[in-house]
Amino acid sequence: LGKHVIHKTSIPSTQTLAQKLAFEGADHGTVVIADEQTAGKGRLNRAWFSPNQGIWMSIILRPSFLPLQASQLTLLTATILAKSVEEVTGLTPSIKWPNDLLIQDRKVAGILTEMQSEHDHIQYLIIGIGMNVNQNEKDFPEELHSKATSIQIESGKEWDMRIIIQAVLQHFEKQYDHYLQKGFSTVKEIWEEYGYKIGEVVTLRTTQEEKQVTLIGLQEDGSLLIEDSGTRHPLYSGEIIW
Ligand code: BTN
CATH class of the missing domain: 2.30.30 (SH3 type barrels.)
Structure with a gap:
């Protein structure tokens, strides 16, 4: 994973570029990262605010499992982001179902999974990860103030995004293999540990x-x-x- 990393300063969306590359045959594990996206995409056709101070990346996977399992992989990704943020910054995010990362009730990261499949075969899966890292309150548009936060806002300091990206890719590599070998039960356990309002x-x-x-x-x-x-x-x- 991450053997091929494509880094761009500014593009419309890492998700769109990753789709194009996957369609053209890019390898499993190819990662597309952008400093800034000018047309970032969120779930449910929403726009995703992606200025210079965040992590915007898409991972191309070519799994041999069934299309049905794609949602498990999104949940796995949420646990990986939670663990990586916790390990690097000491902040403990919670995961709001299905896959929003929150800190103090505001969203710090989101995941967008898109799949190209035919019958029971996945041609490729693109896992898009967006994380607000070094934004200040004033960097967010007015309408996001009550809903969005960043690692910097929550921790009071600026972070080297490369360290967080590295942690995410390392955990991803390890946990993805573990998931392929052992199935969903460990993912479920970890997810529920971080799960927002589980039991409430x-x-x-x-x-x-x-x-x-x-x-x-x-x-x-x-x-x-x-x-x-x-x-x-x-x-x-x-x-x-x-
Ligand atoms: C959500 O709605 O919570 C999902 C947000 C996903 C945003 C990421 S940023 C990198 C990748 N490229 C995009 O255009 N979207 C995803």
């Missing part, structure tokens, strides 16, 4: 209603198990508005 009662807003539920934990398929007046059922992404 939260207000859940779905597209239809609003109610109090208890967050129980992860399921093998990447869904979130919740308990609602005594009965347990899984929640799939897209259904939940926090």
Whole structure:
């Protein structure tokens, strides 16, 4: 992993470039990193604010597992980011299902997984990672103030982003192999350790209603198990508005 690293100063999106390279045959483990993105993409077609002070990267993977497992890999990536941030900075992020990294209730990192598959075969998977590192409060646009934070804001100092990138790639290499050999159970355990409000009662807003539920934990398929007046059922992404 990371044997081929493509570094750009400013591009529209590492995700788009990684897709193009993967389509053209780039190797498993190729990493695309940009100092700045001018058209960063978030989940659900949102724009992703990507100035110079953050880590914006996309990892190309060519796994032999089934397309179904892609969501497990996204959850794995969230645990890797949490561990890397904790190891380098001493801050302990939590993971808000499915894969937002929060510190003090504000988002510090996000993951966007995109897949090209045919039948039961994955041609390539692109894991996009965005992490706010050295932004100050004033660097964020007004509408993000209550929602977004950075490692610098939370720790009170500036960080060498290369050290964080290195930690992420090292953990990724190790944990990805471990996951291939041992399956999802360790990922699930670590995810739940960092899981935001796991075991707590939260207000859940779905597209239809609003109610109090208890967050129980992860399921093998990447869904979130919740308990609602005594009965347990899984929640799939897209259904939940926090
Ligand atoms: C989210 O919505 O939480 C996911 C954000 C993912 C952002 C990263 S930054 C690197 C890669 N390139 C993109 O355009 N998006 C992802």
